[in-house]
Each structure stands twice: as structure tokens, then as C-alpha cells.
Amino acid sequence: MPRASRLLELMQFLRRRRTPVSGQELSKTLGISIRTLYRDIALLQEQGAEIQGEPGLGYVLRPGFTLPPMMFSVEELEAVVLGARWVAARGDSRLRTAAEDVVAKIRAVLPTAMRDQIDEVMLTVPVVEEPLTVDLSALREAIRTERKVTLTYQDEAGAGTRRTVWPLLIGFFDRVMILAAWCELRADFRAFRIDRITRVEPSDARYPGRRHTLVEEWRKRQKKPAPARN
Template identity: 40%
Template sequence: MRKASRLFEIIQILRLARHPITAAEIAGRLEVTVRSIYRDIAALQAMRVPVEGERGIGYILRPGFDLPPLMFSIEETEAIVLALALLERTGDADLKAAARRVGDKIAGAVPPPLRQTLSARALHAWGTTPRQPEGIDLATVRRAIRDEEKLLIDYRDEYGRASERTIRPIALIYYSETANIVAWCELREAIRNFRADRVEACAATGAHFRGGGDTLRQVWISGWAENQREVG
């Protein structure tokens, strides 16, 4: 986690805390060292963020300090609640954890009437949740899509045939039974869909296709339109 993001996370944690929270507790939530948290607290205090407390006892955020409120309508807030609930059904552990953090951040930033809507738990998304695939970390795929980095995968198709592919991932589709990786396959020289639960191993290659992601997505999307014309 970058330092700027970590400082924001610390402010959020302190804003939502109802009692002094120790550096060890914060470090545990952010998965960093206690020493890093001490340095971050000092940095926040140097920026005149009113963090009070001391080592071994805990820290609090003095009342009166706040970030600008997020202004959503009731319907927009309900849309957020349902969208976060749907993320619970992706089978992507990192996204599910991120959804919980997003909910906490929004709850701490919106005015009280909207906060009640977020905490009421009146909207739910039911259905089956796919298991997290064993051979690939979906967080790695999402990062490769963002960074436009090629992945090397060991893949077994629906007939059980094994192959090694170098792919350029451009999208990730979450279905109820699995996630599908949309990618340019260098072996087939075409856009292909790879079921995440059929990937037996995955590794980042360090090779990139920077600037090519948007072009490949346009090729992929244009294929939708072609298929629709054929169906019509």
C-alpha cells in the first residue's frame, strides 16, 4: 500500500474508532509494521491532522476534524449498498475485503441519515458464491489488466487438454459459477475466454503490452456487435 493511501486509511480508522486505537491494531488492519504506523502518525501530526495519543496507549482523532461529506441521494446510497453486496458473490477474496472497507469509508463520510441507510442491512444479494480458483489469484489478473502485463498460464480446456499460454488480459467477467478472463492469446492469435477454475498455474511475465489494452478491448467489444447482427 502506498504511503498516501495508508495515511488516508489511518484517518478513516481513527474517525470510526469509538476508543483509542493502538498502533499495533492499525498495523494489523493495514498489514504493515508497527514502526510504519508510528512514522505515519508523526507525518499526519506534522500535517496538522489532530491525532492525539502516544505509543502503548493508543491514538484518537480529536473531534472537529473531518473530510468533506459524500453527498448521495437515498437511491444512490441504496445502489452502493446493493453493489457492495453483489461483490460478496464474486468469489474474489480481495474484492470482498475491499467492499467491506468501502462500506466503512462511506459510512464514516456520509451525513447521519444516509449512514443509517448503509447500516440498516435492508438490501441483500442472494445466490451461489463460486469458490476462489486454486491455480490463479484473481488479484494478479486485475493487476495485470491495470498494468497491461502479460501472464503465463497453464490451462486445461473443457476436454481436459492441457496447454501453456501467454495471454494479454484485458477484462475479467464474474459469473455465478466462475470468473472468466478475457485475453488476447498469443498461441491462438485471437481473443479468447479462459475460465479461472481451469487455470492450473499462473505467473506474471514482466513483459508488457502497454498502450494495447484499449485497442484489444475495442476488438473484443466489436465482436459483441458482430454476434448480435448475426443473431438478428
């Protein structure tokens, strides 16, 4: 295994561990001698990695150190590019631009060989041809700031209603996007199809409670076999 790849694998292994891990376990996992492990740890420490510990006691990586983007493996690059393309194909204009910027920033600092991996990535996603009916950035901002919004929403029969909701999550599915929210009209959690929302009116009013608590409660409800109706 090339040394650069080995150093990356060592860092990734230490990131996943929150408690000290022995040198013997590290060397066995990486398939290297204990002496080589000590040299690799010393090199990473010289480059700024806060790896604490010593032989016989174990090692732990303190938060805050990241390797440069050029240390991505080919599979990691493919995952990043595929995810960015998926977002670009399904998100609103701001998300699409952000996804393209992420790939451009990574590409700019990669060596030529790895840049080619991005340009020639073999994975792709289908383009969604149905345009969005509303600006998702308003919903995302309301979710981030835990603020209520009023939706104009159409049911399957085309009847329109106005709902004041507490937006929690946006789910991206293969052919449809869903807004999970607490609906004040129904006094319960509801799932709203994004393509049936015709208007979003942001509010300055914060909804009661914290979003993460509501999300946990919503997730518990999803495990119960109860039909959801709007």
C-alpha cells in the same frame, strides 16, 4: 423538496452537462423559481463549487468539486451497498476487503439516519460458494500494467494447456467469471473461464499495443456472430 436534496440534484444536473445551461432550463428542471436558483448557485459557489456563468449566459460546472458523502440519496446509498456486497460475494480476498472498506468509510461520515439506511438496506446478493482457484489480484495487476501472463488452463474435457495471453478484461457473470484476452497460441481473442485456470504466472513482458485499443477491437468482435473456442 428539501434544500439539501435540491442542491444535490442541481449539482448532478450540472455534472451531466458539458456546455452551459440556462438558468431558465435549470429552474424548470428543478421546479423552482429563478430567484431560488440564483440563491442555490451562490450557496454552492460559497462552498467551493466552481460554477461559472451568470444570469442570461448560462452556467457550467468545472471539474474538481465533489459534495460530501452525506449528500448521497437513499437510492444512491442502496446502489453503493448493493454493488459492494456483490463484489464481496464474488471477488477475491483483496476485492472483498476493498468493498467492505468502501462501505465502512462511507458509513463513518454519514449522519445517523442515513447510517441506518446502510445497516438496514433491503437489497442483497447470493453468496457464491465455489472458491476461486487462482488469485485474481495477479490478473488485475497484469491488466493494469498491460503485461503478459502465462496460464495453465483446463478445457471441458480436463485436458491442460499452457497459454501466454494478453489479459484485457475480467467479466463477472452470475455463476462464472471470464477473462477476455488475446491468446498467442491461437493468435486471436479468446475467453477463458476463471474456474478453469489452475495457475497464473505473471511476466515482466509488456504486450504490444495499448490495452484500450485491444479492448475496442475485442468489443467489435463480440458484435459479430462468431463462436469462440479455446
